[in-house]
Amino acid sequence: MGPDGPVYRPTRLDAIAEAARITSAAELMVEGCHITPDVVEALVGTPFGDRITKFGWTEDGCKTIIEPDALVAAARGFPRLVHLTIPQGTTIADPDFYARLARIRTLESITIAEPVNSHHNRDEHVVAACSHNRLEKLTLEFLRGLTRSVVDGIISSPSAATLREIDIGLCEEIYDAVHPDIIIRDIDMLRLARNLPRLTKLSWQRTYFPARMGPRDFTTEREIYEVLVGRGGNFYHDVDHVYE
Numbered sequence: 001m002g003p004d005g006p007v008y009r010p011t012r013l014d015a016i017a018e019a020a021r022i023t024s025a026a027e028l029m030v031e032g033c034h035i036t037p038d039v040v041e042a043l044v045g046t047p048f049g050d051r052i053t054k055f056g057w058t059e060d061g062c063k064t065i066i067e068p069d070a071l072v073a074a075a076r077g078f079p080r081l082v083h084l085t086i087p088q089g090t091t092i093a094d095p096d097f098y099a100r101l102a103r104i105r106t107l108e109s110i111t112i113a114e115p116v117n118s119h120h121n122r123d124e125h126v127v128a129a130c131s132h133n134r135l136e137k138l139t140l141e142f143l144r145g146l147t148r149s150v151v152d153g154i155i156s157s158p159s160a161a162t163l164r165e166i167d168i169g170l171c172e173e174i175y176d177a178v179h180p181d182i183i184i185r186d187i188d189m190l191r192l193a194r195n196l197p198r199l200t201k202l203s204w205q206r207t208y209f210p211a212r213m214g215p216r217d218f219t220t221e222r223e224i225y226e227v228l229v230g231r232g233g234n235f236y237h238d239v240d241h242v243y244e
Contacts, residue, residue, distance in 0.1 A: 007063055007089070009034040013042040020048035027054040028074075029085075032062035037073045044077030052078040056085025056111060065089035068097060075105040085111035088142070095121075095128035102132035111139035122146050122171075127153030135159040139167040146171040147182040155195045165201040166192065172207055183213075186220035193227040193235070200233025207240045 010016060010033060020043045028043070043049040055074045057064040064087040071090075074081060084107050086092065101107075110129050122143045127150060130138065138159070140146065146168075154160060172183045189204055202224065208216065216239070225235040 007034045007065055008032055009036070010039050013038060017042045017046060020046035023048050026051045026080075028052050029054065029056060029058045030066070031058045031064055033064055034089075035064075035066040035070050037067060037069045040070045040073040040077060044073070049078055051080060053080050054083035054085075054109075055081055056083070057087035063087075063089045068092055072101060072104065075101050081105060082107055083109040083137075085139075086113060088113040092125060095124045098125070098128040098132045107133045108135060109137040109139075110135060111141065112143065113141040123150040123153060126150050127157060130154050130157035130159040130163075133159060134162040136162055137165040137167075138163060139169075140171055141167075141169045143171040145173045146184065148184050148188045149182075151184065151188045151191055154192065160196050162198060163196050164198050165203075166196075166199065167201075167203040169203075169205040170207060186217040186224070190220050190224050190227070193224050200228060200231045201236070202228055202233075203236040203238075205238040205240075207242055209242050 016039060025048060028048075043052070052074075055071075055078065057066065066087055066089075068090065071084065071086070074084075110133065112125060112129065122145055126138075126140060126143070126146070129135070130153065138154075154163075168184070184206075189202065193199060193202060210216075221235075221237060224237075228235045
């Protein structure tokens, strides 16, 4: 099934429940599917459901939808769940969703992919996820339009004391709306490295526009690397230069 093909919606709940009783897996990762709350409920109370630590999608490019109520059902019904990935096809209408989720279960790791919701501020969703959990890992994928204000939000959140790994992939706007005065810069990543005391792994994949953004700041990039290596970690930086 391609990324633009139909999204399969599982309906054989009896077969799903039966498979859950015999599998030895501890993760539930889906692709090219539309997951509704009844699919999750079919797994609740099974040996598989009781073992699940990670729930979400496999990040392979196929359109995947996990309804917000299915995410809530997973938080409520999977007692060992600590890792959640929210796929590109899922619409979270309000950042308060993360508060609702945290009242049921707090998470150690979360992945958020574009689009969170095309009509809402992406920064607010990321900050909400960090504010209502004590995350150890945060992954942001294709959140086009993410701005440097998200850095302040992460630094001031409870997750600032616990984050060990951050992966930011292609989250800058790449069309006419690119504004060099608000996009995340090297100095912002350095602030993350310095202000998150447990951070040891920082991965940043970005699209770079020399004509709009000026020369790369290699000095600051080196400082980020030195901060993280000094903690026994590393800074992974992948830059895609776009010449206009």
